[in-house]
Amino acid sequence: MSALTLDAVGHAYLGRTILEDIDLTVAPGEIVALVGPSGCGKSTLAHIAAGLTTPRTGRVGRGYARHAMIFQDPALLPWATAAGNIDYALKLAGVARRDRGDRIAQAAGAVALEPDDLEKYPVELSGGMRQRAAIARALAVRPDFIFFDEPFTALDVALRRRMQDLVIATCAAGHVSGLFITHDLAEAARLAHRIAVLDTKGRGILGQRALAGAPADRSDEAVFAWVQAALRRNPLFRHIHDVDERQIA
Amino acid sequence: MPSLTRRPLHHRLADRAGRVLEFLWSGWAGLAALCLLAAAWQAGHEAYGPFILTSPLDTVQAVGALAADPEAWAIGGLTLQRAITGFALVAAAGTALGVAAGYSPATLRLAGPLITVLMGVPPIAWIVLAMIWFGGSDATVRAVILISALPVVFLGAARGITTRDRTLDRMAEAFGAGPVRRFLTVGLRQTTTTLFPAFALALGTAFKVAVMAELLANAGGIGGALADARINLDIAQALAWVTVSVALLIAVEYTLVHPAKAEIDRWRRAAQPWGVKR
Numbered sequence: 001m002s003a004l005t006l007d008a009v010g011h012a013y014l015g016r017t018i019l020e021d022i023d024l025t026v027a028p029g030e031i032v033a034l035v036g037p038s039g040c041g042k043s044t045l046a047h048i049a050a051g052l053t054t055p056r057t058g059r060v061g062r063g064y065a066r067h068a069m070i071f072q073d074p075a076l077l078p079w080a081t082a083a084g085n086i087d088y089a090l091k092l093a094g095v096a097r098r099d100r101g102d103r104i105a106q107a108a109g110a111v112a113l114e115p116d117d118l119e120k121y122p123v124e125l126s127g128g129m130r131q132r133a134a135i136a137r138a139l140a141v142r143p144d145f146i147f148f149d150e151p152f153t154a155l156d157v158a159l160r161r162r163m164q165d166l167v168i169a170t171c172a173a174g175h176v177s178g179l180f181i182t183h184d185l186a187e188a189a190r191l192a193h194r195i196a197v198l199d200t201k202g203r204g205i206l207g208q209r210a211l212a213g214a215p216a217d218r219s220d221e222a223v224f225a226w227v228q229a230a231l232r233r234n235p236l237f238r239h240i241h242d243v244d245e246r247q248i249a
Numbered sequence: 250m251p252s253l254t255r256r257p258l259h260h261r262l263a264d265r266a267g268r269v270l271e272f273l274w275s276g277w278a279g280l281a282a283l284c285l286l287a288a289a290w291q292a293g294h295e296a297y298g299p300f301i302l303t304s305p306l307d308t309v310q311a312v313g314a315l316a317a318d319p320e321a322w323a324i325g326g327l328t329l330q331r332a333i334t335g336f337a338l339v340a341a342a343g344t345a346l347g348v349a350a351g352y353s354p355a356t357l358r359l360a361g362p363l364i365t366v367l368m369g370v371p372p373i374a375w376i377v378l379a380m381i382w383f384g385g386s387d388a389t390v391r392a393v394i395l396i397s398a399l400p401v402v403f404l405g406a407a408r409g410i411t412t413r414d415r416t417l418d419r420m421a422e423a424f425g426a427g428p429v430r431r432f433l434t435v436g437l438r439q440t441t442t443t444l445f446p447a448f449a450l451a452l453g454t455a456f457k458v459a460v461m462a463e464l465l466a467n468a469g470g471i472g473g474a475l476a477d478a479r480i481n482l483d484i485a486q487a488l489a490w491v492t493v494s495v496a497l498l499i500a501v502e503y504t505l506v507h508p509a510k511a512e513i514d515r516w517r518r519a520a521q522p523w524g525v526k527r
Contacts, residue, residue: 067423071420
């Protein structure tokens with residue numbers, strides 16, 4: 001059984017169709033990257049898949065036990081410390097209070113958050129530390145599926161790479177499935193087992209390409225070569241860097 | 250390893266004691282402002298004479314005389330009781346209605362003109378109506394406080410909900426929070442930014458309106474005592490009651506509203522630079 005199945009999903013805002021006839025599956029233990037230009041409906045599709053938005057048409061099948069989500073904005077509660085934010089997700093997941101301290105420490109350790117950082121409010125943390133706290137919050141609930149909604153877009157190159165390594169290691173170790181939304185083909189090629197390309201107008205999945213080997217085993221050279229070849233020779237990826245500001249608005 | 254979900258009791262007590270001491274230390278600015286007011290008051294007294302404006306010292310002495318009189322305590326207590334119960338009513342009703350309207354744009358649009366009408370009617374008009382409806386009772390004072398301060402609390406609560414950070418709602422939903430839990434843990438918490446200033450304004454309105462309604466409705470309390478001072482042309486007594494009224498307001502604001510706000514808004518202090526904190 002698939003971890004996630006999108007069957008003929010469509011959606012519209014105020015009468016304007018933004019997604020139509022989307023079919024996509026994610027197998028257990030697989031990370032699928034969904035790429036496409038800004039404004040093509042990737043985030044809306046992730047929200048539909050995660051149950052945050054009800055699709056206008058089609059069906060969503062979820063074969064996993066628990067999901068978590070990492071947003072582009074860390075979306076941390078400003079009135080709670082980093083530990084309090086992780087604890088919030090654990091409370092919602094119904095984890096007993098006596099276990100929550102250990103779970104917070106484990107999740108924080110996985111993303112290299114120090115105990116001192118855990119006592120700080122989000123306003124006292126840098127952008128990278130906030131995103132780490134958001135990742136720790138997602139990991140703490142021990143999901144078997146994670147939705148990544150362009151989580152590293154706002155980070156600088158070095159930090160983004162460290163966060164990508166963290167995701168690769170976490171997903172490989174925990175046999176976690178995921179849907180990774182990005183408009184960065186290099187990021188998709190580093191993290192995913194398979195890349196799906198969304199139509200520029202959201203009218204279906206244009207095509208999918210599987211990448212060789214597991215993300216953890218892929219070298220930078222192999223990723224670079226694959227991306228260059230895809231952009232130069234594969235028409236599927238021709239429009240993923242197009243930007244239509246009208247669609248974004 | 251220490252618990253990450255709850256810090257040890259002695260740490261929390263030390264934090265709290267530190268915050269209380271910082272709060273008390275910050276009182277010097279308020280004292281300095283009061284000294285400036287007293288200086289201006291003294292200048293006015295020296296310019297116009299004691300019949301128009303008694304000196305601050307004479308007023309303090311009159312307040313001291315009131316403090317020694319058990320009947321004055323009962324008068325002050327009556328106004329305090331009316332103002333606080335009126336404030337509690339308006340805080341509960343305004344917050345409930347404002348939150349409901351905040352989640353319902355159509356209701357908020359409908360409520361907008363009504364709020365404008367309510368704000369445009371002077372409290373004295375409501376006092377006349379309330380006197381006809383309820384006579385010279387507690388209900389008159391509470392009803393006028395409710396009607397006068399409701400728009401401010403309503404708008405504070407509604408604005409808190411409409412301007413909330415919706416990404417936090419989405420985050421909570423993504424982690425499994427239902428609508429009620431999202432409201433209690435995310436939505437309601439975000440209203441404090443606009444609700445607490447509205448509460449402070451409503452509390453001030455509650456005291457002002459309580460004294461005014463008591464004076465006009467002949468309902469006893471500080472308003473009644475002010476009416477007596479007016480009849481006797483006793484400026485010192487009138488200013489002493491005004492001082493008592495303001496002191497009661499400050500006492501309630503700094504023992505009720507500010508501690509609650511400081512407790513809820515602890516995280517904001519983390520973002521403040523050192524000079525603003527102290």
